[in-house]
Amino acid sequence: MTMTEDSLFASTLDGNVLASIRRAIAEFLQRCGAHYEAYILDDAWHTECCQEAISRGIPMDGKYSIRPFIPACVALTANAYGHLPDRATRMWICLLDSVILAVDDHLVGGQDMEHMNRFNERFVNCQPQGNPVLNSLDMLLREAPRYHSPLVSNLITTSTLDYTSSIVLDHETKDMQISTKTPSYPEYWRILSGLPNAIAFLLFPSTLPVQEYIQSMPDLAIITGHMNDILSFYKEEISGDTANYISLRAASRDITKLDALREVIDQTVQAHHNILESWKPHTEAYDAYVSFFHGYVRFHCTPRYKLEEIMSERSSCDDS
Structure with a gap:
């Protein structure tokens, strides 16, 4: 195994490095004006989403059940997309996210991966997919024009189709050696796998003209692509999970994961402030983004992401 591969697959368990990771993430939130706050739980919304999934024939039991993924997507919708005025749109987002997860x-692998490999072909040709969860994804994607303009629904759809291709790509490159001669590869992989454009377009009300926000989409794609990378990294490191963007970026650039994290943080903070500045004249876009941004942080305040532990690092730094 090469040094580059080691840097990808070895997690950081050094106490000093973990403390530096906590500080870096805490400083990221501070630089963006975000803070730890209790995330929104909505039991009634959870029940309604489960009932809607059942009524649509989306698998809720058995091998392909989406039931385990609904709670997280209910929380995501309530926190990050709660500003959207149309309840049906929020329901569609919740079900789409649950199916994607x-x-x-x-x-x-196996036969399911074969079906995944043919998903886009079957989607384009309006053919049945190979299993119930892929059929559900197919069905929900075709509903995008109900909730968004033709242009926006097209962009959401193509971003999601890229995501399905990324699953096949991950499967076919799982043993691939990471090269330091291709440092841009992680960006390409993240665009495919992270659904940055779909997530970004979903945060705007369908009535908002696209010209009010489209020029900031490159920055917004950085936000939607990298916020989860940043906010998930600490819990991934302490659990030994190295299948993530930060680890891949570090390996491809032959740098430490901490340095890779800091690079991504700087890029994301700059994108955040670019968006705030560019959308000041566009109140509806600005308000939607701010609500999404802080709601997305709030979604990560579940115990799973250990943000309370991370923010205590910031408090100790402030007190010293």
Whole structure:
């Protein structure tokens, strides 16, 4: 195994480095004006989403069940997309996100991966997919024009189709050696796998003209692509999970993971402030983004992401 591969697959368990990771993430939130706050739980919304999934024939039991993924997507919708005025749109987002998570979790190889490999072909040709969860993804994607303009629904759809291709790409490159001669590869992989454009377009009300926000989409794609990378990194490191963008970026650039994290933080903070500045004249876009941004941080305040522990690092720094 090469040094580059080691840097990808070895997690950081050094106490001093972990403390530096906590400080870096805490400083990221501070630089963006965000803070730890209790995330929104909505039991009634959870029940309604489950009932809607059942009524649509989306699998809720058995091998392809999306039930385990609904709570996280209910929380995501309530916190990050709660500003959207149309309840039906929020329901569609919740179900779409739940199915996407189920696809990623369930399709680990074999016949299911063959079906995944043909998803886009079957989608374009309006053919049945190979299993119930892929059929559900197909169905929900075709509903995008109900909730968004033709242009925006097209862009959401193509971003999601890229995501399905990324699952196949991950499967076919799982043993690939990471080269330091291709430092841009992690960006390409993240664009495919992270659904940055779909997530970004979903945060705007369908009535908002696209010209009010489209020029900031490159910055917004950085936000939607990298916020989860940053806010998930600490819990991934302490659990030994190295299959993430930060680790891949570090390996491809032959730098430490901490340095890679700091690079991504600087890039994301700059994108955040670019957006705030450019959308000051566009109140509706500005307000939607601010609500999404702080709601997305709030979503990560569940115990899973250990943000309370991370923010205590910031408090100790402030007190010293």
